[in-house]
Amino acid sequence: MLKSISKLIPQIHQLKNVLLQRETIFQQQLRTTFVLKRKYQAPLHKLGLRPKRLRSKYYIYELVKDTDIERQPELKLILTQYVDGLGNPGDQVSVSVNYGYNKLLLPGLAVYANPENIQLYKDGSSYQNEPKHSSPYAHLTAQVLSNKIISVVMSKDNPWTIQPWHIKTSFRKCGFIVPEHAISIPKKPIQGPDMNLQNREFFVTVTINNCEKVNVKCKIHHWSTDISERMPHVHEFWKNSPGSVFSDETEMTEK
Known part of the structure; x- marks a missing residue:
């Protein structure tokens, strides 16, 4: 009996080392902001007196704004090619962030509408060889x-x-x-x-x-x-x- 237990001791030590081994945890910062307000207005403390302990109802908050579900501002872009439903090369458009990144910026159909690009595409020389249509549709x-x-x-x-x-x-x-x-x-x-x-x-x-x-x-x-x-x-x-x-x-x- 003792011999069988002694054989298990090395295996137990190996299992212990595996369980207690530190692992690197990947941490990513989240830009999450919640704007709250008190449901019940807390009373002010009198000057010179010790602050009173607040009652539990003053720790009840209402959600005012959640940045995770808040609508993001639209992305302003300049088209470099004709896009169905949007316009011709050189037109400035405002689209949602996801659509702008995935469907326009990544395929190279548009660029950001910053002052440099606005000046670059103003004269039309950058897209003069691109086909144009009478309307976006x-x-x-x-x-x-x-x-x-x-x-x-x-x-x-x-x-x-x-x-x-x-x-x-x-x-x-x-x-x-x-x-x-x-x-x-x-x-x-x-x-x-x-x-x-x-x-x-x-x-x-x-x-x-x-x-x-x-x-x-x-x-x-x-x-x-x-x-x-x-x-x-x-x-x-x-x-x-x-x-x-x-x-x-x-x-x-x-x-």
């Missing part, structure tokens, strides 16, 4: 429109020729307000009713702010007031592509 709008397929509903009973106002109405049904003067249709007229054109594609050109141009795909769909003459419903019609209206899809017109 122009490029984003062009991307959205280029990914859309507009259904142009035309009569199956009466003759028609597609005009810009037909396209304007079709855009409005899809939730886009596009003025008629900003729509350019193909030079070659598209006339109907012609069942060979059913669900066929053609492109129109939309001009954004009289500057950017984007091609939008459209599909023709025939509609009849007579229920018996209506075309059968096609689920997800945009996935079916029987072809284009013109053999050359690049035949477009520009005003």
